[in-house]
Amino acid sequence: MQEQQSLICEITDLSHDGRGVGRIAGKTCFVEGALPSETVELHINNSKRNYDEGRATKILSAANNRVEPGCKHFLRCGGCSLQHLDHDQQLQFKEQQLLNSLQRGGLEPATVLPALSAPQWGYRRRARLAVQRAKDGKFLVGFRNAGSRRIEPISQCPVLAAPLPEVIAQLPQWLVSVPHGIRIFEVELVSVDNSFAVAVEAGRLPNEAELGEILGSLKQMGHGPVQLWWKAGKQTRFTRLDKGTDALSFSVPGGLRLNFEPGQFIQVNGEINRLMIEQMLSLLPESGNLAVDLFCGTGNLSLPLTQRFTKVVGVEGLPELVKGAEDNARLNGLNNVEFAMADLTRAVGLSRINPSNEPIDLVLLDPPRNGAAGVISWVAKSKARQIVYISCHPSTMIRDAAVLAEAGYKMTAVGVMDMFPHTTHIEAMALFE
Secondary structure (H helix, E strand, C coil), rough: CCCCCCCEEEECCCCCCCCEEEECCCCEEEECCCCCCCCEEEEEECCCCCCEEEEEEEEEECCCCCCCCCCCCCCCCCCCCCCEECHHHHHHHHHHHHHHHHHCCCCCEEEECCCCCCCCCCCEEEEEEEEEEECCCCCEEEECCCCCCCCCEEECCCCCCCHHHHHHHHHHHHHHHCCCCCCCEEEEEEECCEEEEEEEEEEECHHHHHHHHHHHHHHHHCCCCCCEEEEECCCCCEEEEECCCCCEEEECCEEEEEECCCCCCCCCCCCHHHHHHHHHHCCCCEEEEEEEEECCCCCCCCHHCCCEEEEEEHHHHHHHHHHHHHHHHHHHCCCCCEEEEECCCCCCCHHHHCCCCCCCCEEEEECCCCCCCEEEHHHHHHCCCEEEEECCCCCCCEEEEEHHHHEEEEEEEEEECCCCCCCCCCCCEEEEE
């Protein structure tokens, strides 16, 4: 069978998802675990009419930029795909992928910003883990395998921020304290400036007796202050169960502090988040009148903007995020920012955020992966002097940029942000004027 064949391939390129690209008998082949300039032995595991897919089984001639992966679970867990490539080369790869995509979209930025980079290990302050209880009562805890639903049990994860790698190693033992009658689906771990949290998604809440045992076992992990959050059934938000009152919080430039709850969006790379905010501010004038932050979350970008603008308006689609942002503004003593709720998938409610039709100096966009299609026409018609677009999926940013180009905006600066080292995930910041 072709799936069992062992073949030789020279790798000439790297695909957008981090696989080596070569040709065998004139047919394109995507090879997992291979890098450009390498000669590899591989097995074909999927054959299509126009291309084959395979996995490198032996590196016959290694690339100069190949490095030893830093995690023993590399390739199997599906979390990282570029640990075998030198980190500087990862950055160059991501920047070139972005620039190639912009060129295909007809966009030529006047300036390419230096790539934002931070330590490549211990950077991830949040992780969501799949959980499965085996028949013997023991737990499998890990990430899904690449391309499947199977859980890859992990005992280490060097990209996680302290103390999460140690917590992961202890999770299976701690979960045994959860009664058999409670089905566990996922566990989210969060590590921020003042504490770390374990947030459980389960079939039901524990009763008082069960909770006492669960909390006692959690505290025995011995990693300092820990919070326990729980979500069950049809609940849309996590509920805190450890009776504590101190919020999870992290700092951002300007001496500001933001509180949040598990399940609410935060940038997972704290250092890149700080660099991102500093870069955003560097692209803006020293002062302005009105800034509008769409997809504002709990104020991660809105609050730093108050240092530059007389008035900032943050807009979100969920009431709990709007309330969280308002609470963070009060926490930091800011009175020149306000928050509003609107349906950003359809631009419903945006007409209310600037009723006096003041000239808008800045529109800031930080949408989810599907981009800002619902509001981009409103943004284009706003005639804002500047638009900063922060993207976690450049292809949707490029789609939205076409609308801005039709309205007369030009992309004057763009750069990549290495939010997720060792993955092919590309984040970018672009300035339109």
